[in-house]
Amino acid sequence: MVTGRQSPNDLLAGLPSSDFDLLRPHLRSIEMDFGQVLIEAGEPVKQVIFPHSGIVSTMEGLRRGETIEAGVIGRDSVAGSGAAFYEAPSPSAAIVRFPGSASVIDAGHFRTLVELSSALRSAIARDLWLRAVKAEQTAACNAAHSAEQRLCRRLLQSRAMSGSDAMMLSQDLMAQMLGVKRNTISLIAHALQQKGVIRYSRGRLAIIDVEALSRRACECHLSDGSVRAPMPLRASAVPMSRTVPDFSVVQRSPS
Numbered sequence: 108m109v110t111g112r113q114s115p116n117d118l119l120a121g122l123p124s125s126d127f128d129l130l131r132p133h134l135r136s137i138e139m140d141f142g143q144v145l146i147e148a149g150e151p152v153k154q155v156i157f158p159h160s161g162i163v164s165t166m167e168g169l170r171r172g173e174t175i176e177a178g179v180i181g182r183d184s185v186a187g188s189g190a191a192f193y194e195a196p197s198p199s200a201a202i203v204r205f206p207g208s209a210s211v212i213d214a215g216h217f218r219t220l221v222e223l224s225s226a227l228r229s230a231i232a233r234d235l236w237l238r239a240v241k242a243e244q245t246a247a248c249n250a251a252h253s254a255e256q257r258l259c260r261r262l263l264q265s266r267a268m269s270g271s272d273a274m275m276l277s278q279d280l281m282a283q284m285l286g287v288k289r290n291t292i293s294l295i296a297h298a299l300q301q302k303g304v305i306r307y308s309r310g311r312l313a314i315i316d317v318e319a320l321s322r323r324a325c326e327c328h329l330s331d332g333s334v335r336a337p338m339p340l341r342a343s344a345v346p347m348s349r350t351v352p353d354f355s356v357v358q359r360s361p362s
């Protein structure tokens with residue numbers, strides 16, 4: 108039976124109550140502060156994070172010292188699950204971009220419970236699939252659309268995920284989000300402010316005209332939030348191995 112809101116996190120809320128009860132004793136609540144590093148890049152994952160609210164960015168570091176935002180995680184997803192499951196160093200850092208709260212579970216308990224609960228395995232597999240789809244969309248967006256279009260898309264995405272028109276966004280952070288120079292962000296933010304689309308001052312950004320922002324965003328914003336997880340995996344078809352994920356066994360339920 109799928110319960111309603113046994114957790115503010117959508118992934119946990121969607122678990123059957125009997126499976127959620129396995130996790131419940133091991134979950135603890137945390138507050139996520141702006142800029143807090145939840146997972147260090149290249150380090151083993153100590154805890155898996157299920158946001159209730161706020162936005163967590165996954166950040167990729169480049170050899171020359173730059174960091175680029177590779178993805179965002181909100182209350183519909185989970186941070187650190189893949190690295191925790193495979194006991195591998197995290198390929199990216201996870202940093203709080205919009206404050207909120209979360210449930211966390213130690214990586215060791217998470218691994219044990221993933222092997223006990225087919226529903227949790229299925230939910231984690233769907234989440235990893237969904238994030239792969241979003242990463243592919245973002246790769247296409249980065250190649251095809253202008254920095255202004257992409258910034259407008261990301262602001263709309265942040266607004267939808269945070270539920271707020273106001274956000275802390277330094278120009279450095281916006282540059283990391285888009286993988287462009289800070290000067291490029293400065294020019295775009297100035298132009299958007301001149302046209303009354305946003306108000307921006309000292310790292311605080313407020314969206315003033317959502318309609319205008321939508322018109323300036325690339326087409327990708329229309330599909331943000333519309334990507335849905337595949338049909339649930341059949342419990343018996345989910346691999347138990349923690350060596351190589353085998354997605355060839357994914358089977359769809361009859362429609």
Ligand SMILES: [Zn+2]
Nearest residue numbers: 248252325327
């Ligand atoms: Zn785009």
